[in-house]
Every structure is written in C-alpha cells, then in structure tokens.
Amino acid sequence: MSVELEPQGIEWDHLDTVARAAETPHQQQPYEELGLREDEYERIREVLGRRPTESELAMYSIMWSEHCSYKSSKVHLSKFQDLAPSSDRLLAGIGENAGVVKITDELAVTFKVESHNHPSFIEPYQGAATGVGGIVRDILAMGARPVAVMDPLRVGAADHPDTARVLTGVVAGIGGYGNALGLPNIGGEVVFDPCYQGNPLVNALCLGVLPVDRLQNKAATGPGNLVVLMGALTGRDGIGGVSVLASAGFDQEAATQRPSVQVGDPFMEKLLIEACLELYEAGLVVGVQDLGGAGLTCALSETAAAAGTGMEIALERVPLREPSMAPHEILASESQERMLLIVAPEHLEAVLAVAEKWGVPATAIGTVTDTGILRVTWHGHAVAELPPSSLADDGPVYARPIREPADLPLLQADRAETLPRPTTGEQLRETVLRLAASPNLCDRTWITEQFDRYVRGNTVAAMPENAGVIRLDERTRVGVALSVDGNSRYTRLDPYTGAQLALAEAYRNVAVSGAVPVAVTNCLNFGSPEDPHVMWQFAEAVRGLAEGCAQLGIPVTGGNVSFYNATGPVAINPTPIVGVLGVLEDVATRIPMGFSHPGDVIILVGETREELSGSEWAWVTHGHLGGSPPAVDLAAEQRLATLIRAARDLDLLRSAHDLSEGGLAQALVEACLRHGYGATVALPEDAPGGPFGFLFSESAGRALVSVPLGREKAFAAQCEEHQVPWTPLGVVAGADAPLTVTGQFEIDLAELRTAWSSTLPKLFDQLTARPE
C-alpha cells in the first residue's frame, strides 16, 4: 500500500538543501541545542566538506548521541570481545541487533535486554510499553519469532507517592503491550530504592527462536535492490527520543519532554511480526533492520554501512501520519512498529502482497546504490548526501576521565557486620517476618498477575521460579532457561564485585533450574559519563563482568548501555543488569524451586560466611549501606552448577532454590510458600555469625535443595565428588505445617503467607493506571 500525498504548505524557500548548504557555509546552526559539541560539529563539516543541511545536522545529532554511538562506553565495552571465551554456539554477537545462540543443529535463540528508563519516568505506561515494543523488534530483525519477555525494573521507595504512579503505570504498560502481542512474560525483577526516585529503570528483555538457516542480517547489499519501509505511519512522536531523553541529564522539566515519548500500538506490532516472519519464511528479503531509537536515520545508515553500499531515498514516499512533517522530522521520527526491508526488485510485488495480507502498510522508498553515499531527496531536492558509515560507525569515541569516588573508602569501612543484630529466637522470628514482608523480598503476584504467562503454550516455568523456562520444540522438548539479576547496592559498594555478583546470581538461577548456562546479555544502567566517578564505576563493572564471563566460559552476546540516570547531580546506584541464558535438553527435567513432598530432606549447599554488608537485612532494619559486598567465587559457582545437574540426572533432587537477597531465611520462606509446605530445620552450632548470621548472610554460591528421603547419602556423595560443601538442615513438613527453626522459633505458614503477600496490594491496590 502506498500513500501519495501532495506536499502541503512546504516553504520551498526555507528548505535547506545540499546545494544551499554549499552556497551558505557560514549560516548559523543550532548544533548545541541538538546535543552536539562544537568539536563534533566541526568534524561533521570536515566529513562533508561543507556545513550540514538541517536534515544532516539532525541525523548526525541523533546518531552521534550517547545512546546510539556508545561514544563514552565503546572503549570499555571492547573488553567483552577482547576477553570473550570461544563458543561454537554463537551465530551472531555484539554489534548485531541481538546475539544469536545455536541450541541444536536446527534451532537457535536470540535474546537481548534494553533500557527505556527516561521515557518511563515521564510517561510510565507508554514508556514501558514502547520499551517492550523496541526490544521485540530487535529480536524480530534477527529472523526470530519473539517467544517471551522479561522485565527488570527499579523504582523509588515503596512508600513514596510518586512510586505508585511510576510502578502502576510501568506494570500496566508492560502488560498492555506484551499481553496484546501474545508474548508470555516469564520473569523479571522489581527493586525499590530511593536512588531511583527521580529516575526509575525499565529494562526489557526479549527471547526469540529461529531455525538456524533463517538468520537474517541488516546489510543492504545488492545495488539495485529496493528499500522498503513496512509498518506504522510515520508521525511526529519520539523526535529527539535518543538525543534529548536518553543522552542527557534529566530534571524537573521532564514533563515538558512528553512529546519525546513514543506511543505504542501493539496490534500493529503483532501484524508486523507475522508479516516479517512470513517474508523470512518465503526468503523474500535480502536484509532487514528494525526502526527504533533514531528511526529512519539509524536504519538507513546502518544497513548501508553494514554492506558498504549507498542509497538513494525519496523521502516524500514515506507514508506520514502528519502530512506537514519536514524532511528532518521524518528522518528523526521514532514512531514505533516500523521495519526496513531490503528487497530484490523482482520480489517487491510478493513482499507488498504479504504486507497487504496482514494489513500492514509497506512502501518502496528508495534503492540501494554502489555510490557509498546515502542520498536523501525530498520532492527531487537533495536534503542529505553523506557517507552512511560516518553516521553508523565513525561517530566520536571518548576516553572519559575516570576517578574512584572519594567517599568509597569511608563507605567500605562502615561495615554492616558491626550493626546491632537480633539475638533471641523471638527477635529472629520477627526479623524473618519483617524481611519477608519488605518491599524488595515480598510476593510479586500483584505485578505478575497483570502479565500473561501462558500464551503460545511453551512456558514451563515463570515467576516466581528461579528462572523462566521456555520449550522450543514440542517433539524433542529442548528448551532454554533465562534469568535476569542485578543488585545495585553491591555495585555501589564495589562495582567490579557487584557486577560479578549479578552475573553469578543469574548464572546460579539458570543452573539451579537444571540448565547449562551458555550466553550472557546485559543492560548497564549508570549515571552521567561526564562524571569521572560514574565513569570509574562503569569501567570497573564492565571489567568485572567481562572477566567474570571469561572465567565462566560464557560470552556476552550483546547488550545495551544507559547513561545519564541521575536526578540533578545525584547518580543512581550503578545498576548493571545481567541476563544469563541456559540450555535444557529436555525441559521436563527442569528443577522446581519449592518444597513439594513432606519428609524430603532439606540441605544447604555452598559455603556460608558472615557477609551482611549490602544485605537486605542491613537495608530493611537499619537503612544501612556500607562495607564490602559478599565475596565472589566463580569457580565455586561452576562446581555448584555441575553438582545440581549431576544430582538432577541421578533423580536426587526434588527442588532447588538459589540463595540471594535475604539469605537462607528468605529462601526457606519462598520454598515453603511456593506449594504450601512447612519445614523443620536446625541451624549448625558452629555457624559463622551464629544463628542470625547463618539465616541472613548473603554469601553467594549457595542453594537450598530438597532431596527425597533415603537419597540424602547419595546426594552427599555427589557434593563430595563435586567439592561443594553441604549442610543438612532438616525436613520438609506437612501441608500448611509451620516453618520451625528448632530451638529458635516457629512461624505459622498462614501468618508467613499473610506477611509476605499483603505488602504490594496494600501499597498499590488503591491506585490503577490506564492508558488515556
């Protein structure tokens, strides 16, 4: 379908063409307002050999923005590739729209996590909705059918009035878009912390599956091939999204930036998915790229640059929602639900027929050329003429100054291990209940109930299980497990270790589900790169993550950097979110997290040290953040992972649950409440930190397992063989029996459930958020 519109109200005299730019070299240009520095502007003039046109200036300003060019992060991110362990599973890696991992000889998956933070503060519903839409198109562009989403979220203090606005809107937006797209939501995280009050984090992960031979790429090869824009009409929404919203500081004027937030149409996206998949299946496209941040400018320049070709684009052919749009607006629009296709001329008719079948507008807007120049015309007048690689690949790169925050030694000296702690059984009991009811540890049902987890019929595990598990093939039952994790308090105390702890936790979550971890994605949420302290945190976190992945032997396949997460001069706690993907040869062998059989033996595996700094206990009971985070031992994590799989293969495991925030106490609470069985446990007498330390320490590399009665010796032998310390704790009690810690306390399961499950409804049920 093509929409021909007569140009309306064009003031030809004001159209800034290439010819005019050459004639008027000294014309003042608003490069600073567009976020470009003077030296960057000078470089553009050098590249072009003249001043840029209005359209070109818009194109450079968005493509050279922090969000698109990774100009501050590039020098650090190279570590992911430099240190990448070799993997014969990786079909596409960093630099592609998303990493692609081979699962079997026939099947591959692609997965990636991205941020949509600033839009979600300004307009929580649409910001979060289009965050889902954007990552889904990245996955679609690789040739995959999107099959699941996850959502790591960070919002302000639970009891702050604005948190209700943000969280209810974000959750409704993720559900409103994801549910209508037919994608099961299989997990995620929500963390409340005042550091996110003025700058929440909305990260979205999408998983897709594709036949290995259907992998698509973005290169616009083959001069003479046609450039087809498919999807929603182009409007004025989202102009400057990447440059204004995502690449600069953020202040109280945020509400005025609402027009920079895109508006989502999940119905159109669903049609776009089906149309694209039908085109891939029929082999009708040469190259494909999604339109997201930086819109058409990004898609045109990246596809041409990837192939080393040029393009001739007739901008007036772009179907518009608002006919009065100027060329630079069309080039910069971030209207959602659009894809760019490179199509051989003989296939155009077939492509348009598929688009028509699904009711998706599609229009040929230009051709691939061998000139190496991206030439954009508007009713016959050239408004841009530039080398596409100068936009896509040759943006500025900065080695920003780095300085360790001056307050860090003091912060690290203020250890939580020295805080007053509960001593009596009654005090321990109160602490267990208080933590279980705390916003960061309580039941997430209020949120996950708003998401469809069943659609497409392949969800084997979803929240609150350790990891989401998706079946990829109904016949062989091969599947994948996915977990996303991150603890910004740990990262604030020590970014290197904190990033590795995030990696370790995601790895462990996948491993205790019974899967073999194979690949990593990440979303690195930090403050301003212009702040040397933030840049130090970033560099340390990237180093920690890259070295950690190298040690675990699992490559980073892609990811996203989000800078400028700050309120005024105050940055958020550094928040690297790490996603780990694992393979399950048979999803029926996944390990559930909850106790399910009275009499099963409860065993803690891994080593407990007295590690309370950065813990949930220190935060909830003392509002304390200080000291050093728990130690990381990635070799121990690997041994734990191997042990769990070996024990599973020998039928020694009924359940396994990873230990993280809240330590053993919280793991027991969750394992009991999952299916409503109590537990009777005794703490070891020589526990480091005493009963309290044993219950609330957040030492990494541990899991709580239940073993069928009579198999515990065989399990112990496996622990011995894999060199993992184990501590028998007790037994699973009957349905609705209490959680008893012998000699310390007993908690009735109903009381525990009430404490755990009533927090979020109490905080947020009074409020509802709907799209307007």
Add this chain to the structure above:
Amino acid sequence: MRIGVVTFPGSLDDVDAARAVRLAGGEAVSLWHADDQLYGVDAIILPGGFSYGDYLRCGAIARFAPVMESVMAAAAAGAPVLGICNGFQVLCEAHLLPGALTRNQHLHFRARDQRLQVETNRTAWTMGYTPGQEIVIPLKSGEGRYVADTATLDELERSGRVVARYVDDNPNGSMRDIAAICNEAGNVVGMMPHPEHAVDPLTGPSTDGLTVFTSVLKHLAGVAA
C-alpha cells in the same frame, strides 16, 4: 474430526487452541478471518487474543469479519462453536450469546490459575465433565467481567445455560460468578478462562482443560453415529 480455529488479525491463542485439538485427538484446521468459507470443518473455535487490537469494544470489529457469516450460519445449523476469552467477546458481539464482557471491576488485567465449577455437561464442549466438577484452568483477561440484565441472567440460570462459574474468589466482578455460558441448543459456548492452556502438565496448572476438546470430539462422534 476436523476442528477449525479462526485467526483474526490480533488473535494470540490460536496456536494453543490448535495444539489442544491435536492433543485431544482431533485435526486442527486453520481458518483465516478474511475467508468466507469453513472448508468443511465439523466444529469451530474462536480463540483468545486482541482481535483488531480490541481498540474499539472487544470483539466488535471481529464480529464483522467475512468468516463470521459462515460461523453464524454453521452455529444456526447446530455445529459446535466455542469462543474462548476474546472469542467469547466476539460471540456476544455477534449475538450468538447474550450479555457482554466488560472491563474487570478492579481495572487490572488479571492472569491466574482459576478454580471453576462446571455447572452443566449438556453442551457440546462440556459433555465429558460431571456437573459440579471443580477444575483449575488459567484465566487471563482485562475485560472478562460478564454482565447482562437481570432477566437474561435469570433466564440463563433457569434454562441451565450457565456452563461454569468462578469459585473461591470472583476474579473480575462477573455477575453471578459466571465464567462460561451457552446458547439454548448447547452447541455454542463462550468461556472466559482458557481450557487450551490446561492440556499438558508441563505447561499448564492441570490437564483439566483437555476435556473441553475431547468433549466436542465425542459429541461429533455421537452426531455422526
């Protein structure tokens, strides 16, 4: 037996309905909204999803899709027709079933494993259940609150056309806890929860939903015999 599953633009649970038909032993036939014929299928399922985006009233546009004329004719001729979730909404919009589905009373989309009581087995789609049987199948909808005027509700109760009710806790404010109803002949059933998501212990909370699909196969076998 050939069971048709209609795909409207925006249908989402069509693949799941087709899988459930196969697991029950039937042959699933994909039907396209723009086709005006049914390719000789023996029964029809209108699946869940957001047909045409549901930007207007849910099901209000799908009801006018070319395929619906054939569906309405088949329903009138006694062919079993099941509308699940969005399909239920379409059946109400098409006046094959009385009443309407409106926004959940609490205004949230709600997904949960829902306990239901099957009220009658005198329909083509529930004959394999025993009346009063309790089952657990997923519910997932934002506009699942069944409403009708008192006379209609009384008539549904009197004629035994309430097919299933929510038990324990009404998840959306449906009048008289109604989760599913049927037409007078019992061949057309609308159901808000999703039986097609409770057919495999690996992916569902139970296999309680499978009986919906084996029921219609049994019904069709009986008609054929």
